[in-house]
Amino acid sequence: MxxxxxxxxxxxxxxxxxxxxxxDGAGDRVVIDVHAAGVTFPDxxxxxxxxxxxxxxxxxxxxxxxxIVRSAPSGASVRVGDRVAAFPGLGGFAETVAVPxxxxxxxxxxxxxxxxxxxxxxxLTVHFALTRRxxxxxxxxxxxxxxxGGVGTAAVQLASALGARVVxxxxxxxxxxxxxxxxxxxxxxxGDFRADVxxxxxxxxxxxxxxxxxGDRFTDSLRCLAPEGRLLVIGFTAGEIxxxxxxxxxxxxxxVVGVGxxxxxxxxxxxxxxxxxxxxxxxxxxxxxxxxxxxxxxEDAATALAELDTRxxxxxxxxxxx
Numbered sequence: 001m002x003x004x005x006x007x008x009x010x011x012x013x014x015x016x017x018x019x020x021x022x023x024d025g026a027g028d029r030v031v032i033d034v035h036a037a038g039v040t041f042p043d044x045x046x047x048x049x050x051x052x053x054x055x056x057x058x059x060x061x062x063x064x065x066x067x068i069v070r071s072a073p074s075g076a077s078v079r080v081g082d083r084v085a086a087f088p089g090l091g092g093f094a095e096t097v098a099v100p101x102x103x104x105x106x107x108x109x110x111x112x113x114x115x116x117x118x119x120x121x122x123x124l125t126v127h128f129a130l131t132r133r134x135x136x137x138x139x140x141x142x143x144x145x146x147x148x149g150g151v152g153t154a155a156v157q158l159a160s161a162l163g164a165r166v167v168x169x170x171x172x173x174x175x176x177x178x179x180x181x182x183x184x185x186x187x188x189x190x191g192d193f194r195a196d197v198x199x200x201x202x203x204x205x206x207x208x209x210x211x212x213x214x215g216d217r218f219t220d221s222l223r224c225l226a227p228e229g230r231l232l233v234i235g236f237t238a239g240e241i242x243x244x245x246x247x248x249x250x251x252x253x254x255x256v257v258g259v260g261x262x263x264x265x266x267x268x269x270x271x272x273x274x275x276x277x278x279x280x281x282x283x284x285x286x287x288x289x290x291x292x293x294x295x296x297x298x299e300d301a302a303t304a305l306a307e308l309d310t311r312x313x314x315x316x317x318x319x320x321x322x
Contacts, residue, residue, distance in 0.1 A: 003094035062092025138163030148175025
């Protein structure tokens with residue numbers, strides 16, 4: 001089968017498409033013929049050896065896919081021929097992938113494979129962030145950084161669906177339009193977002209900050225929080241891991257909350273299926289509909305990763321394989 005592999009740790013340009021052996025369905029694994037694969041920031045980090053999981057070179061990246069079940073073990077929740085989305089965690093940039101049964105989810109017939117491939121990583125992460133770690137309540141106000149990208153648009157859509165007022169932070173007019181399309185009620189720019197947020201909230205601040213960016217905006221994010229507000233740390237696409245002076249937390253009764261979705265469900269595999277059961281009705285109703293910024297054929301995997309690496313992506317980037 002054809003697959004895109006990371007061959008050296010030199011960034012997206014190190015990804016080469018070649019022929020590799022097909023995976024088998026040993027154990028509880030479901031074999032899926034991949035039609036589309038989502039491109040995520042961890043994939044970019046892996047091209048430089050900067051992600052916490054460092055497989056031996058060469059290896060096939062790709063954390064999320066959508067396609068058709070080729071084979072499934074007895075007792076699996078899906079059957080041969082089913083349309084599914086899945087979270088392999090690795091190996092998704094290939095024509096076929098084998099995935100543990102707990103990480104395979106049936107999808108509605110009305111959902112395209114491209115849209116389905118954009119769901120597992122980002123939407124399950126932000127669902128965990130907003131509902132379990134952030135304790136989001138209807139009527140609260142949420143500030144979303146990087147709101148024009150894949151994680152950001154997922155956070156905007158889900159927070160809005162859960163009844164929150166959403167303020168999106170974006171770096172360009174094009175990304176602002178993407179965030180508005182995802183359901184943001186207000187859009188502000190990174191340079192003066194603190195002042196804009198305080199003006200929009202009448203000085204009260206926001207209840208939740210969703211931060212997949214990190215970097216130098218972290219302190220102002222803390223200053224934007226209302227009493228008992230929560231800053232959700234999802235990632236560091238800006239590259240810099242910020243620090244916090246904990247007296248800020250004490251004085252204002254605010255919290256900085258880590259969002260380690262993968263570490264959480266790794267010990268509770270059934271949690272993924274519970275998440276999907278909560279999200280699927282919103283997907284079927286069209287409330288959750290990933291904004292797709294660009295699609296690329298498998299042969300252009302390096303280009304797709306480079307677009308994400310330069311933070312020029314608007315919405316989700318997806319590879320198409322069939």
